[in-house]
Structures are given as C-alpha cells and as structure tokens.
Amino acid sequence: AQKVTQAQTEISVVEKEDVTLDCVYETRDTTYYLFWYKQPPSGELVFLIRRNSFDEQNEISGRYSWNFQKSTSSFNFTITASQVVDSAVYFCAQRGSTLGRLYFGRGTQLTVWP
Amino acid sequence: DSGVTQTPKHLITATGQRVTLRCSPRSGDLSVYWYQQSLDQGLQFLIQYYNGEERAKGNILERFSAQQFPDLHSELNLSSLELGDSALYFCASSVGPAVLAGEVPFFGPGTRLTVL
Numbered sequence: 634a635q636k637v638t639q640a641q642t643e644i645s646v647v648e649k650e651d652v653t654l655d656c657v658y659e660t661r662d663t664t665y666y667l668f669w670y671k672q673p674p675s676g677e678l679v680f681l682i683r684r685n686s687f688d689e690q691n692e693i694s695g696r697y698s699w700n701f702q703k704s705t706s707s708f709n710f711t712i713t714a715s716q717v718v719d720s721a722v723y724f725c726a727q728r729g730s731t732l733g734r735l736y737f738g739r740g741t742q743l744t745v746w747p
Numbered sequence: 748d749s750g751v752t753q754t755p756k757h758l759i760t761a762t763g764q765r766v767t768l769r770c771s772p773r774s775g776d777l778s779v780y781w782y783q784q785s786l787d788q789g790l791q792f793l794i795q796y797y798n799g800e801e802r803a804k805g806n807i808l809e810r811f812s813a814q815q816f817p818d819l820h821s822e823l824n825l826s827s828l829e830l831g832d833s834a835l836y837f838c839a840s841s842v843g844p845a846v847l848a849g850e851v852p853f854f855g856p857g858t859r860l861t862v863l
Contacts, residue, residue: 680853734805738789
C-alpha cells in the first residue's frame with residue numbers, strides 16, 4: 634500500500650533560519666514518483682518538485698533543496714535562509730507507476746516569524 | 748497561476764441540497780482529478796477522468812458523481828449534502844493518463860464548500 638508520513642505537524646522558525654521538512658513514504662512499486670506541494674494561506678496547491686524513484690540525485694533550486702534517500706524511503710525538503718513568505722503548509726505526495734492519483738501526507742505547517 | 752480554473756470559489760448551502768463544482772483543465776491536458784481536503788481526512792483522492800472516460804476511483808461517496816465533457820471540462824456533483832461534506836475541493840489536471848514519467852498534476856485554486 635502507498636503511504637506518506639509527514640511526522641512534523643507544525644514547525645516554527647525565525648527568519649533566516651534553515652528548516653528541514655521530513656517526508657517518509659511506503660510503496661511496493663519499483664518505479665514511483667515523489668512530489669512536494671506548497672499551500673500558502675490563500676489556499677491553492679502550488680507544485681514545487683517531482684522526483685523519479687530511479688534518480689537519487691539531490692536537487693537545489695534557489696533556497697530550496699531536496700534530499701532523496703531510497704535506503705531510508707525519505708524525501709526531505711530543506712529551505713535555506715527562510716523568509717516570512719515561506720509560511721505555508723507543505724505537502725509531500727507519492728504516485729505509483731501506473732495510476733495517476735497522488736497519495737498525500739498530512740502536511741507540515743511552517744511558520745516563519747520576522 | 749496553474750492554468751486550472753475552478754468555479755465557484757466559495758459555496759454555502761444547506762444539508763440535503765445538491766451542488767455542482769466545475770473545473771476547466773489547463774490547455775492541452777486530458778486528465779482531470781478531483782480531491783477533497785478536510786481537517787480530519789487531509790487530502791483525499793476522489794476520482795480521475797481521462798479524455799472523457801473514468802480512469803480511477805478513490806474514496807468517493809455514492810452521493811457524489813463526476814463527469815468529463817467533450818470539451819474536457821469536468822463537473823463534480825455532490826448531492827444529499829451533509830455537514831461532514833464541508834471541505835475544500837480541488838481539481839487537478841495533467842497532460843495524459845499519468846503513466847508517463849513527465850506527468851505532473853497541477854491544481855486549481857479550489858472550491859470551498861460550506862454545508863450549514
């Protein structure tokens with residue numbers, strides 16, 4: 634069965650701190666895809682990144698970086714030098730190789746204080 | 748802006764009523780997905796359509812139904828509404844049936860349904 638766990642319900646940091654959001658997944662598929670989405674207070678879901686199971690290279694995009702480790706079934710997300718605008722709920726999600734539906738974690742509420 | 752549009756943004760109705768939520772996918776996308784976001788259940792997949800055909804079903808109640816029209820827009824119909832149906836309903840779209848490596852579902856802004 635597919636399952637995504639985001640153990641951190643809420644995280645609070647002060648601006649300019651680095652913060653890591655954890656994501657652990659379960660799947661029996663050998664090919665699968667992992668995603669991160671951001672949900673700001675306005676409510677929409679904004680796509681951040683997609684990662685294939687056969688590509689374990691870490692990725693950096695500006696202040697955002699993602700660490701994918703198959704050995705621990707984790708796909709963690711780090712924000713460097715956090716800003717108030719990063720305050721949002723962040724969702725990790727997984728998709729198998731044959732179906733299009735996403736399995737979402739419960740989300741992590743990140744609050745960045747000025 | 749993801750390119751996925753949903754109407755209405757907000758909907759307030761009473762128990763027992765029926766409502767229709769509408770979604771227009773991004774230009775060129777053939778797949779439409781519906782998700783429900785509630786405080787107790789989180790983000791739950793309801794149903795997927797691909798090019799007018801139902802492709803996958805999730806935790807969709809029998810009181811709910813959906814369809815995708817020839818112009819690819821989709822509607823989610825919710826009937827005999829209960830208090831517990833209050834939630835944010837998202838539509839997402841992607842290019843194909845999502846078995847391709849490059850598939851990314853992009854989400855609309857959602858419709859917030861309040862059942863009183």
